[in-house]
């Protein structure tokens with residue numbers, strides 16, 4: 001017979017201590033969903049069944065005991081760390097679920113400067129790890145916009161990707177080893193070795209599982225030298241996206257690896273303030289980094305390619321782009337500003353990401369925008385307020 005809410009709370013309290021089992025209603029509400037429902041949260045509208053408890057774990061053993069218990073009693077479990085996910089992933093849609101909260105597992109276990117690997121517990125905020133390794137002249141090179149608020153377990157569970165991915169890849173290219181607990185309580189560890197000769201690679205089962213297969217307790221990620229003094233920005237304004245995509249392709253297929261390669265259309269660019277120097281125009285941005293000879297070579301390679309587009313593209317002052325870039329990430333201040341705008345105007349925005357090959361990426365872009373314009377004609381009136389779309393009324 002299924003356990004009642006109270007029984008679940010009592011039994012889990014016996015397993016890992018009552019202080020680690022939270023039943024406060026506000027906490028339960030906040031943990032019933034992810035940020036996909038940010039507007040509902042703001043307005044106090046909680047439509048999903050509330051979990052029976054939010055269970056704070058502090059070790060792989062805690063997770064193992066709780067998961068084994070839940071497995072035995074068929075209790076649904078939703079893992080969380082930073083709570084910044086925006087895709088409406090795992091939520092407590094089943095009555096009497098529990099949320100396992102790994103945010104207090106926040107220890108940096110080792111920073112190995114010889115192997116260039118950092119090992120941390122799942123609740124370590126990426127920003128905290130980044131700040132720590134920077135003291136040693138190193139970087140994780142992982143820079144999702146949510147860097148100040150997302151935690152390492154969630155970043156691995158969602159197969160996250162950051163702003164420098166053209167050079168360093170997504171988390172799947174950075175993750176060396178991992179520890180995860182499976183539903184029956186088994187603690188599995190994938191060692192930190194440079195390569196494996198046989199597959200399948202279990203890291204890829206764990207990574208991107210979105211909390212549906214196992215609970216990630218520890219991750220080891222690569223480290224790189226941090227040499228921002230060599231960073232070089234290149235930026236251009238141009239009239240059409242098609243040319244922009246062609247240039248991006250040419251840079252990449254010729255083997256250059258800028259850390260940033262981005263193309264904004266005029267509407268998107270104006271939301272970032274690019275209309276100050278590119279009114280009604282697209283903006284193309286590159287950043288080259290790494291050891292100086294490599295960064296210089298990347299810049300001169302891109303400049304050579306851009307020579308072929310002299311008629312279509314005008315170079316702009318890279319300082320403007322540097323200022324934009326240093327203000328790109330979202331910390332608690334921007335989240336609060338977004339809430340204020342939502343409260344006032346009842347509009348909200350999300351980012352949609354699409355992956356497509358060179359041969360179809362422009363068509364995807366064009367068709368998507370045409371369809372949106374057709375189906376949502378009022379969107380042409382949208383402006384951004386504090387990072388949130390606002391339709392002037």
Ligand SMILES: Cc1cc2nc3c(=O)[nH]c(=O)nc-3n(C[C@H](O)[C@H](O)[C@H](O)COP(=O)(O)OP(=O)(O)OC[C@H]3O[C@@H](n4cnc5c(N)ncnc54)[C@H](O)[C@@H]3O)c2cc1C
Pocket residue numbers: 034035078079080081082083084085086089090102122143144145146149150151152153154155156157158159160161162163209210211212214215216217330
């Ligand atoms: C302003 C903003 C900007 C963003 N920018 C980016 C971006 O640039 N790139 C990007 O990739 N994402 C981005 N995101 C999305 C989000 O930050 C990422 O998905 C991040 O990986 C979530 O990490 P978290 O610690 O907050 O995870 P949570 O929100 O706690 O959880 C995310 C998912 O992973 C699962 N999960 C969490 N912890 C564990 C664990 N220990 N074991 C197993 N499963 C777990 C959860 O069940 C859930 O399904 C952004 C979000 C916001 C709000």
